Amino acid sequence: MTLAPGGTIGIVGGGQLGRMLAQSASQLGYRVHVYAPDADPPAAGPSNLYVCAAYENSDALAAFAAQCDVVTFEFENVPAGPLEAMGEKLHPSTRSLAIAQDRANEKQFVEDQGGRCARWQTIDTVDDLESAAEAIGLPLVLKSRRLGYDGKGQAWVREPDQLVEAWDAIGREPAIAEAAVAFDAEFSVLVARGRDGDMKVWNCPRNIHDGGILRRSEVPAGSPVDAQTEEAVTLSCRLAEAMGHVGVMAVEFFATEEGPLVNEIAPRVHNSGHWTIEGAITSQFEQHIRCLAGLPLGDSSLAAPRVTMNNLIGNEIESWPELLAEPGAHLHVYGKREARPGRKMGHVTRLG
Template sequence: MRVEPGSTIGIVGGGQLGRMLSLAAAQLGYRTHIFDPHERPCAADVAAAHSRAAFDDLGALERFAAAVDVATYEFENLPVEPLGLLGEKLHPGLKSLAVAQDRAEEKRFIEGSGARVAPWAAIATLEDIYAAITRLGLPLVLKTRRYGYDGKGQAWIRAVDDAPQAWAAIGEEPAIAEAGIAFDAEFSVILARSADGAHAVWDCPDNVHEGGILRRSTVPAGAAVLAQVEEARRYALGIAEALGHVGVLTVEFFASADGPVVNEIAPRVHNSGHWTIEGAQTSQFEQHIRAICGLPLGSTALTGRQAVMDNLIGADVERWPQLVAEPGAHLHLYAKGEARPGRKMGHVTRVSR
């Protein structure tokens, strides 16, 4: 089913991803309607409408569903059942959302699709952690099953005596324990899939993290990543097809000696794909709009020899006067207000041609 330009696209969540989706939608002639509980989310600044309500407000969701022609979401920490009110209008569907927001279910699903993950165990008690240490060895990392992102909800265990402190650090929440693995690089496969199964992938960015937060993405990636791209893309497409995913899907990988290892999936546009705005013929944001609206997918070819995206985190954003004056620097500011430590305030992309 094709959603014609001039229609309204609903976006659940009002952060920077919703903002950039709205800008891409406007380019193709669509209006966007943001659903978010905050008074002034940054995505609402560039949208035609904003419904301010809790994500589980059923009455507000029903009104939102009636006001939009198609709907999507910009992050995965959302209540699944209430979004069922959006019905067939919602892309990606609820399966993608449910799998991605629970790390244990995500691991099981990824393994079931045939992809490789690090050895792991489900954790409900401190005793489970000790059992995981015995089975998986050290070091290992605890990750809360829900609501973890950008390094939040994680704690490393490098010695047996670290277990109680690590358990307390994640609030004794249901978790997974994951064996620490050696890897040469981190990278992501970003793909778009249409309802008819057509798909497109971008060059895989080589990703550098600091403190659990993405700092830089570079394409083309280095040799360690390029050697594993073909296998990683097969894994990512298998995951997308098993989910029946429509829209952009991001699969994060470690490039290990055993081959690509899936770290996690994001059922949406992704920080490691921001370089595509200037660095690819079709950005991840435009491609997502194309996929959910039933339009043909665009070319993902590079626009230059190299693209490098740097996040502006916290006080980094104060460098905006220098960046906006730099020839060839494409500056994106998210208008999020206070520049707190660890908060993504914008990004800058440089394309070499």
């Protein structure tokens, strides 16, 4: 089924990803309805209708879905249960959510599909953590199985006497222990899969993080990422196919001496793909809308020989006047009211 212009696309989640999805949907002639629990979120600005209600409110979600032709989500930390009632309206499906919401499920899924991850074990008790430290070795990173992003829900263990401290730091939640990875670079594969199974991928960006938060993405990625791209892209497409995923998804990788290791999967548009708005023929946001609406997928090739995207974190957004005056800089301001430390307030993309 192809959704004609004038149809309504629902977005669950009100952040900047929802905002940029709404902007792309509007450009293609669709109405946009946004559902989120926050007052005046970034995605409400470019939407036609905004519903403020809790993600756990099944009745409100059902009423919201009834007003939409298709529904998607802009981040994965939403309860999958209430979304299941949306049935075939929801893209991607709750299967993608169920895999990506739990780090243990995610890593097992990757390995079942022939991918490689850092050595890991599930953690439910301090005894499990002590056992993992012996089996995996130190240093290791403890990650909560659910609700972790931008470095949240993570704690490093470098010495044996830090085990309990790390366990306390993540709230003693179910977790995984993961071996430290000696990597040469971080990169991601962005893949879009349409309703008919057609897939497109973009050039892989090299990603630079600070404190668990993405600071910059660069395309082309250069060495050693370029040599590992083919293997990473092949695996990412296999993962999307096995999920039955419809829409854009990102697979984050470490480039290591042994080849690409999967870090995590994001079953949605992704921060490391923001460069595609100006830097690719078809952006990740437009491509996601094309997937939802059953439209032909767009050209994902580069629109410039080199593209760099920098996130604007916290008070860095105050540099917006200088960025607007900079030739060749493309500024995106997310419309968040408060610039807090570690909060993504916008980004700037430079071509060439």
